Amino acid sequence: MSTIPSLELRNLQVQYTVRGIEKDVLRGVSFSIAPGEAYGLVGESGCGKSTAAFAAMRYLPRNGKISGGQILFEGNDMTAMSADEVSNLRKSAISMVYQNPIAALNPTVRIGKQVAEVFELSGESESVAMKHAYEALARVQIADVESVMRRYPHQLSGGMAQRVVIAMALATNPRLLVMDEPTTGLDATVEAEVLELVRQLRRETGTAVLFISHNLGVIRHMCDRVGVLYAGSLVEEGSTEEIFNNPSHPYTVGLLRCIPRGGLHKNTDRLDTILGTPPALGAKFDGCVYVDRCALVEERCRTTKPEAVSIGTGHAASCFNYAQAQSMPRAVDAVQVNVSQDQNRKTTGTRLLNIDHLSKAFTQEGRTVQVVNDVSLSVGVGETLGLVGESGAGKTTIAKLILGLTGSDSGSQVVLDGKNLAATLRKRDISDVGAMQIVFQNPDQALNRRHSVTRIVSRAVQKLRGLNGTESDDRAHELLSGMRVEASLHSARPTQLSGGLKQRVAISRAFAGSPQLVVCDEPTSALDVSVQATILNLLVDLQKQDGTSFIFISHDLGVVRYISDKIAVLYLGRVVEFGDSNQVFGGPHHPYTEALLSSVPNIDGTVRKRIPLTGSVPSPSNPPNGCVLNPRCPRMAGSGVEGLCTTVEPELKEVEPGHFMRCHIPLDQLRVTQQK
Amino acid sequence: MNTSSSAVRTKSNAERKAIRAERFQLLRRNKAFLVGAFILSFWLLIAVFGSMIAPYPYDAMDFMAVSKKPSGTYWFGTNKLGQDVFSRVLAGTQLIVWMSFLATALGTIVGGTLGLAAGYFKGWFDIILMRILEAISAIPVLIVALLAIAALDGQSSGITVGVIGFVFAPNIARTVRAAVLSEAELEYVAAARLRAERTPHILFKEILPNVLPPIIVEFTVRLGYAIFAIATLSFLGAGVEAGSPNWGSQISENWAYIFSNIWWPTLFPAIAIASLAVSVNLISDGLLEVFEV
Numbered sequence: 018m019s020t021i022p023s024l025e026l027r028n029l030q031v032q033y034t035v036r037g038i039e040k041d042v043l044r045g046v047s048f049s050i051a052p053g054e055a056y057g058l059v060g061e062s063g064c065g066k067s068t069a070a071f072a073a074m075r076y077l078p079r080n081g082k083i084s085g086g087q088i089l090f091e092g093n094d095m096t097a098m099s100a101d102e103v104s105n106l107r108k109s110a111i112s113m114v115y116q117n118p119i120a121a122l123n124p125t126v127r128i129g130k131q132v133a134e135v136f137e138l139s140g141e142s143e144s145v146a147m148k149h150a151y152e153a154l155a156r157v158q159i160a161d162v163e164s165v166m167r168r169y170p171h172q173l174s175g176g177m178a179q180r181v182v183i184a185m186a187l188a189t190n191p192r193l194l195v196m197d198e199p200t201t202g203l204d205a206t207v208e209a210e211v212l213e214l215v216r217q218l219r220r221e222t223g224t225a226v227l228f229i230s231h232n233l234g235v236i237r238h239m240c241d242r243v244g245v246l247y248a249g250s251l252v253e254e255g256s257t258e259e260i261f262n263n264p265s266h267p268y269t270v271g272l273l274r275c276i277p278r279g280g281l282h283k284n285t286d287r288l289d290t291i292l293g294t295p296p297a298l299g300a301k302f303d304g305c306v307y308v309d310r311c312a313l314v315e316e317r318c319r320t321t322k323p324e325a326v327s328i329g330t331g332h333a334a335s336c337f338n339y340a341q342a343q344s345m346p347r348a349v350d351a352v353q354v355n356v357s358q359d360q361n362r363k364t365t366g367t368r369l370l371n372i373d374h375l376s377k378a379f380t381q382e383g384r385t386v387q388v389v390n391d392v393s394l395s396v397g398v399g400e401t402l403g404l405v406g407e408s409g410a411g412k413t414t415i416a417k418l419i420l421g422l423t424g425s426d427s428g429s430q431v432v433l434d435g436k437n438l439a440a441t442l443r444k445r446d447i448s449d450v451g452a453m454q455i456v457f458q459n460p461d462q463a464l465n466r467r468h469s470v471t472r473i474v475s476r477a478v479q480k481l482r483g484l485n486g487t488e489s490d491d492r493a494h495e496l497l498s499g500m501r502v503e504a505s506l507h508s509a510r511p512t513q514l515s516g517g518l519k520q521r522v523a524i525s526r527a528f529a530g531s532p533q534l535v536v537c538d539e540p541t542s543a544l545d546v547s548v549q550a551t552i553l554n555l556l557v558d559l560q561k562q563d564g565t566s567f568i569f570i571s572h573d574l575g576v577v578r579y580i581s582d583k584i585a586v587l588y589l590g591r592v593v594e595f596g597d598s599n600q601v602f603g604g605p606h607h608p609y610t611e612a613l614l615s616s617v618p619n620i621d622g623t624v625r626k627r628i629p630l631t632g633s634v635p636s637p638s639n640p641p642n643g644c645v646l647n648p649r650c651p652r653m654a655g656s657g658v659e660g661l662c663t664t665v666e667p668e669l670k671e672v673e674p675g676h677f678m679r680c681h682i683p684l685d686q687l688r689v690t691q692q693k
Numbered sequence: 694m695n696t697s698s699s700a701v702r703t704k705s706n707a708e709r710k711a712i713r714a715e716r717f718q719l720l721r722r723n724k725a726f727l728v729g730a731f732i733l734s735f736w737l738l739i740a741v742f743g744s745m746i747a748p749y750p751y752d753a754m755d756f757m758a759v760s761k762k763p764s765g766t767y768w769f770g771t772n773k774l775g776q777d778v779f780s781r782v783l784a785g786t787q788l789i790v791w792m793s794f795l796a797t798a799l800g801t802i803v804g805g806t807l808g809l810a811a812g813y814f815k816g817w818f819d820i821i822l823m824r825i826l827e828a829i830s831a832i833p834v835l836i837v838a839l840l841a842i843a844a845l846d847g848q849s850s851g852i853t854v855g856v857i858g859f860v861f862a863p864n865i866a867r868t869v870r871a872a873v874l875s876e877a878e879l880e881y882v883a884a885a886r887l888r889a890e891r892t893p894h895i896l897f898k899e900i901l902p903n904v905l906p907p908i909i910v911e912f913t914v915r916l917g918y919a920i921f922a923i924a925t926l927s928f929l930g931a932g933v934e935a936g937s938p939n940w941g942s943q944i945s946e947n948w949a950y951i952f953s954n955i956w957w958p959t960l961f962p963a964i965a966i967a968s969l970a971v972s973v974n975l976i977s978d979g980l981l982e983v984f985e986v
Contacts, residue, residue: 420887422883422886422887442886442887442889447889450887450888450889451888454887455883455884455887457880457883457884459880462879462880462881463879463880463881463883463884464881464884465881465885465899465902465903466903467902467903468902476888477888480888480889480890481888481889523884526884529888530888
């Protein structure tokens with residue numbers, strides 16, 4: 018191995034010109050990636066991760082410029098190269114994989130042709146290029162290469178499209194691969210496959226990788242070394258082990274504390290958070306960039322820029338008080354406050370919502386698609402039911418059916434507090450409508466951007482509480498203040514608020530009519546981890562105060578585990594497992610749950626054997642015979658009940674008290690095989 | 694519970710102002726918009742104050758000064774009846790400005806409402822309504838207008854406004870519908886349904902404010918067409934009260950004399966029509982760029 022690093026950033030400074038003002042985005046970032054090494058960059062949004070990635074290819078937006086420092090690729094300064102030289106490097110030596118694979122592919126060109134174009138660019142004839150395209154696609158473990166080559170991008174699943182993009186990125190045998198959030202937006206099992214593929218390709222090719230992700234678990238599994246970016250500065254750098262086990266910058270420590278790790282639960286633990294938000298683009302600092310949010314801030318931090326202090330081999334943090342970082346005080350109390358425990362105890366156990374035989378079929382191009390198939394669930398008073406499953410499992414549809422936003426098929430029953438509800442909102446009483454509300458995933462779309470914050474909440478109070486005029490405004494302000502939305506922001510429009518604030522406004526609106534049940538549909542997945550922690554704490558507080566029940570939908574199993582009392586695992590519109598949170602996570606699991614759990618990159622670094630699901634999710638318009646999981650089931654082979662699995666669909670049956678499963682394999686047999 | 698509100702951020706006041714100022718600046722820097730706005734304001738002023746600055750009554754005839762060339766006395770010359778062309782152009786402004794504005798406003802209100810409903814309800818309602826509207830817009834505006842005016846025996850500006858508004862409605866409906874289709878999918882609409890809002894509230898209070906930019910642009914585009922349509926109709930001698938001093942009729946009354954070298958009674962009203970229509974089109978171009986619709 019040569020001693021020249023593949024990529025080296027030396028004191029790189031990048032500025033964006035926004036409305037005529039130059040704003041610092043990267044403030045002197047230095048790191049290097051050795052050949053064959055995977056380097057991870059983490060940090061919250063707006064900290065400059067993507068800018069660093071694009072700068073590494075010298076590919077900045079039109080208003081961006083490198084205002085200082087150097088980018089050395091294999092020792093050659095890219096900042097001094099001509100446009101042609103850089104373009105040649107991009108053609109032959111550096112490749113990039115973006116976040117949204119479907120958008121990265123040309124929708125009008127067949128996959129085969131598209132991959133072949135990469136080879137044609139390097140001067141190959143069409144037929145040779147096609148042959149090489151075939152090999153490139155086979156290398157990323159696409160099973161049926163010929164059929165994939167004939168397809169258009171929209172005919173591919175997200176995971177498959179990302180494989181194609183990776184195949185194209187690797188086509189030229191690059192010596193550096195830049196990956197910007199390559200698995201964000203993919204399902205857990207698909208993410209696991211793509212990550213596995215990248216790891217394997219790295220072993221084969223020895224390509225250096227610059228890996229960018231907001232997901233610390235993914236970084237932990239993928240990278241050899243990690244750099245933590247904050248406000249355009251590298252605040253800590255070290256080997257992955259060191260960063261996760263011995264974090265030494267208050268920001269790194271804070272980030273790690275925000276994450277709901279396995280074992281934490283809302284009943285006992287409050288999540289820690291990082292106060293404040295990252296500074297605005299181009300903010301000026303005399304001292305440390307983290308002063309505004311740091312729990313260990315001192316006078317010298319404001320005036321003097323801390324130099325990187327070496328803590329161990331290759332491990333450095335830019336903090337005067339790095340020694341105290343791990344013992345820094347929490348931003349919020351660790352112990353959960355139980356506001357009205359007595360009241361809770363009285364009511365828990367009573368069933369608030371019962372769903373029976375909930376079904377929904379859509380007709381699509383003449384075919385019937387059974388999106389939700391005979392789902393029966395219940396939610397207790399003051400209880401959180403977590404809905405887990407991959408995209409297309411029917412989580413959001415179930416929520417819409419319960420709320421009446423979409424009418425359920427006949428035979429379905431939604432019973433709230435003993436009262437049978439009509440299928441559609443229009444036919445429900447106003448009190449029943451107010452009793453069940455929702456917090457959506459994307460607050461940008463859930464709040465009318467033309468209405469003020471007060472108006473949004475006040476209107477809900479008017480309709481659901483029957484209050485008018487100043488009364489409803491007063492109640493709205495009360496609610497908003499309760500969610501810690503400052504009075505000065507009540508007249509603002511949603512577009513003027515940060516993501517976390519918008520979500521607070523949305524939560525205020527959902528609670529306007531004192532609901533008994535609130536559906537939270539991925540309420541934190543668009544937010545940074547520190548904001549996520551604050552929102553989760555807020556939701557838990559509300560539940561403890563009012564005894565509100567939640568249906569919590571999330572693809573983040575850590576979050577679901579933290580906040581849920583009961584969990585339902587969905588696959589292809591069916592509940593495959595249902596039980597207490599610790600039963601579902603503790604096992605024995607349904608084979609699908611097992612695969613799902615094993616595919617989550619664990620932030621604690623414990624290595625788990627991944628139980629892969631073969632193939633892809635079947636179309637709900639044409640579900641497999643027998644158990645719908647059987648073509649992909651990791652536990653069917655050798656179970657002795659294969660005959661049943663492929664012919665008879667299993668019932669959801671109680672396998673132990675309170676624990677339901679839809680599987681032919683006996684529980685004890687699952688327990689034994691899963692312990693191996 | 695010390696997760697203080699500082700855990701969240703707003704754009705600073707300065708930044709908010711900057712964004713608003715930026716949009717305004719974009720318009721101010723937009724040459725097309727500026728020129729259009731300048732010409733249009735000129736015509737609006739004329740529409741309001743024209744009768745005050747006109748040197749002669751528009752219908753006053755001076756048989757001693759028939760078909761005079763433009764001069765210090767008669768700035769735009771006189772026509773074959775000895776009427777002052779300048780005063781007649783000024784007097785014709787009000788009618789065309791008002792008629793085109795009202796016709797477009799009518800078309801926007803009717804078309805906007807239909808488009809909102811079609812985009813929100815979708816399904817059969819949408820399919821049938823849009824087919825009907827397409828059928829209407831397949832017929833050329835002028836033919837429909839002439840037919841309607843003949844059938845209603847309406848040499849009145851009121852009927853012309855109604856007919857043009859009716860013919861414009863489908864185009865506006867289509868623009869609004871397209872914007873509403875994507876807007877209605879957004880979750881704030883679901884949130885409104887989840888507090889039992891009635892459909893009119895959802896359409897007009899929730900969705901409408903969010904689809905205003907395309908409606909405003911479409912309004913200005915249609916306004917340009919309306920000006921031309923009204924001028925053409927009056928040129929053909931239809932759609933306005935006989936004897937009223939409108940630009941179209943002025944051209945039709947005088948164009949034959951161009952060949953006798955009496956060009957001024959035709960040229961000046963023609964310039965007026967063209968400049969008014971162009972000013973509106975320049976404005977819509979400018980808005981289009983700034984709103985990015």
